[in-house]
Amino acid sequence: MKIVVCIKQVVTREWQLRVNDQKTWIRDQDASFELNEPDAYALEEALRLKEKHGGEVIVCSAGPARAAQVIREALARGADRAIHVESDALASADAVSIAQSLAGAIRDEQVDLVLTGLQSDDQGFGQVGVVLAETLGMPHATIIMEVQAGEASGVRVKRELEGGWFQWVTLPLPALLTIQSGINQLRYATLKGIMAAKKKEIRKVTPAQAPAPSQRISRLYFPEKARKTQMIGGGAAEAAKDLVRRLREDARAL
């Protein structure tokens, strides 16, 4: 099976976010970065599929030069080779621009399966995977918990639905899946893996000139604390009654 995994480098979850002066993005010079968590699970799933069914795992990332960090990490965990669509603008681009640059890079690869994380920890559009599928003309399924491959009919996948519901869906190959976080145990990159990664191919691709994005962040800000804490006084019984009433009538939370 030839599997492409699309991965994104994002700022670490612990990073103390500060907005840049133009208020259009965060200040990320000298930030710490990591592999987008759902993408890590997508990569792990791809590696397991390769172990089970043979084939090749290719990672692809669209981002600035520093994205090489997560590419190397993916190669160290066991991906066979990589494609880096390098562009600074892609760090904070919209989903369509990112999907189009990824599509341009992997279109000629004759893949069986494309895996992406269901969304990114930074912008959280949840679109790139699906738009990529549409651009490549592949069927897709999202928020996948389990993948069964190896049948001629294609791939049978378990979709997560709301409220504890699930659904199995079969898709013909080639197909694209967006993977849910936490569906497997992430393997460690071993020392051997890290050293071997240095010899693996990272093909650099410049993205085609993209049209101006049709959506952009006009202002990035910390959510205003519109809350004014209402302290409810009185004895326990009255306060409890008062609280329940307010939750029912004012906050409509019950």
Place this chain on the structure above:
Amino acid sequence: MILVVAEHRDGALNRASLETIAAAQHAGGPLKIVVLGSGMETVVGQLAAADAAEILIVDDPALEPYTADGFVLALEQVIRAENPERVFLPHTYQTRDFAPALAARVQRPLVTDCIAVRDGGYARPVFQGKLHADVAVDGPHLATFQIGAFRADAMKSGASPAPARKAAIAIDASRIRQKPEAPFKEARQAVDLSQAERIVAVGRGIKSQEHLAIAQQLAQAMGAELAASRPICDAGWLPMDRQIGSSGQTVAPKLYVALGISGAIQHLVGMKGARTIVAINKDAEAPIFEVADYGIAGDLFEVVPAMIAELHKSTA
């Protein structure tokens, strides 16, 4: 004109559709609602109550059950025929499955997970809700709305039922590549608190494992999930998957009730996105009160039973 795509399953309308209609009414202008599937009389009837210009029915056996390909094929035709300025959808699992493909197919931008309508665009959370972004969008577009961002009861009803019309849509079933099986329910291994609408969380103030019962009763009375701050899970009183905070889950439910939780920043980062936060703690200076909407500085062992009694009373 704003076109709202309603969602239903097994003959029941998803409440989020009403929220989306409320969002469209808030945004202003003519409003149409489209519903897809097969045999949707009840659902159409519910939708017709809204103050809208028209309900479009796309009735085709190929659309039942839901598939991404089917919905994209159908809605693509609806959008071309109706040419709405904006298409609003609820940000449900189903919408997330097809909306980006639809937007790419009709070559219009899609803004997902919106929490408010702004001039020229929308506001949406980024960086897992730590920041908000005002997004400006050009031209005709689609937008999905976060569940709960608008209230279903804020939807305005029409003076008379909205007229319903069958849309002239042809779907080539052979172009649908997904083959779905019947959905099923499964007890998840780990509790996904991020899906809970209401959460009752306990902290050190609960004092001992036996006292969890009182929190459990409150949760039941409220229809809430039980969760905890870190020390409770570290002590083994509740499993790790019930932990809220930087080393547990991040949640943004409609209601979060913090019992005996001091509000250390490690906990706050996991829950301060909740719509309504209630804190009950003996210490009036506890940091939790800084993020709470309602606070009671008192003994939770007295307040909580009184709350349970009050809750049962009203539902009786």
Place this chain on the structure above:
Amino acid sequence: MSAALRIAQLQKERGGEPLAIAVLEKAREAGAHMLSGAVLDPSALVDLVPDFKAKGAPLAADVRRDDIYFLTRTAKFRLPITPPFFQNHGNYIISLNRFVKWLAGLVEAEGIDVFTGFPATEVLFDPPADAGQPARVAGVRTGDRGVDRHGRRKSTFEPGVDIRAKVTIFADGVRGNLTKSLVRQLGLDEGRSPQAYAIGIKELWEVPAGRLVAGRVVHTMGYPLKTEEFGGAFMYSLPDNVISIGLVSGLDYRDPMFDPHIAFQHLKRHPLIASVLEGGQIIRYGAKALPEGGWYTIPKTYAAGALIAGDAAGFMNSVRLKGIHLAMRTGMFAAETAFDAIRRGDTSEAAMKAYDDKVQGSSVRRELYPVRNVHQAFSHGSLAGAAFAGLSLLTRGWWFTDPMPSHGGWTRIRKLAEYYKDARPDPDATMNPVRIDRQLTFDRLTNVHYSGTRHVEDQPSHLIVHDATVCATRCREEYGNPCIRFCPANVYEMVDAGDGTKKLQINASNCVHCKTCDIMDPYQIIDWVPPEGGGGPQYDGM
């Protein structure tokens, strides 16, 4: 990093069969666990990377002005003249985290592997060539990964790897776990004075514009420390309205109720500091121990197959408050020694001694020897210490007894009964409490959040308390559980055991790897071992 870079340079200069070189770093990325004030003496940098400016060395600000203050609770007295060892003209204020990240970049550009997320947990030994000799150091073993909190292997388990090397350069920092065990195994501290340590607690702040021009270096003595307590504060101004503020407290205090973290909060509330920080925002928090003992506390730094460099050996000038240039310089010397030895095929102890010879004949000795007794003088109080420091400028460190006698800092802590006599405090009380407003002052747990510290939760505790029964009984009675006070990260707590007694709770995932507990525990029963690789603080900008 300096050692690795130096070896790469030597290889390029001298040619020949390239050496296989690996750098093991326990943090998730180079620099993540690095914390310091810091004012850099560029002398070693100039030698290691002469074109450091062109290579983009992140030197945040040139030092423009040095000030020393003596503080009382409400007032400040500026020293009219700055003593020579405190003059920083020609030095730079830097972020050590950024500096190490930059160095690591240079190392990797030379093709050297920097394996991040790989702590070494054990030194490997080979039997010696001759029976009478000590064992040879053969390399290190890295830590296991994928072990759950009960010690069981998870499905992702990866065993540690033995990395064998002809020469191992130990640069595992202050109270490094490997160096600690190496010194113990080979008796390298025989005839040396015990190491003396301090804990440095630091915060990075962003303050409103116009408070301090970048390049200001301020040091203080006095408040909030008592004359019997060693230490002082620093405040450095960086570009973009960033302030680095910290308090160094000697880990040889007598008062068992002393709390360095509370002392730091008091410092911030002093008008001199508060006026700078007011209206600002904390960006980051961290803590680390410092090796203060000086020349006589440095162990034998070489053995067959091994060299010890930097803070791990104690190469720090506690009077000038500088150690980075010494770490770099000794790293370079270690590299040169290792390179020569490997090329000649002789990595015996005799060959490794060349490292010590280099150090002895270098600026390292010229700098550290004259101040060899200064820290020890401070054990007689800060006035005596300051007087001696001043005196040593003239006498080049001479004293009647040389070395000046000293004891491990952890031996100086007095028992509650002895220090407080009849006014015995509750072990859970805070002596000298300070108002925590979470704007200027913070509690430990909130501070830990700003250290960015993260560990895999499901792993065994990396703080090994060899006899936890001591905690609730003997220690509580004798010292009042000082661990709950000297740990800057809320790792140690005494909680109700449910039966009226207390028990020790270890919140290992809060640990910021400062090593204070390993150093200061009065019974010396705490061993800090590296947690699973990659875990620890994220000291961006520190």
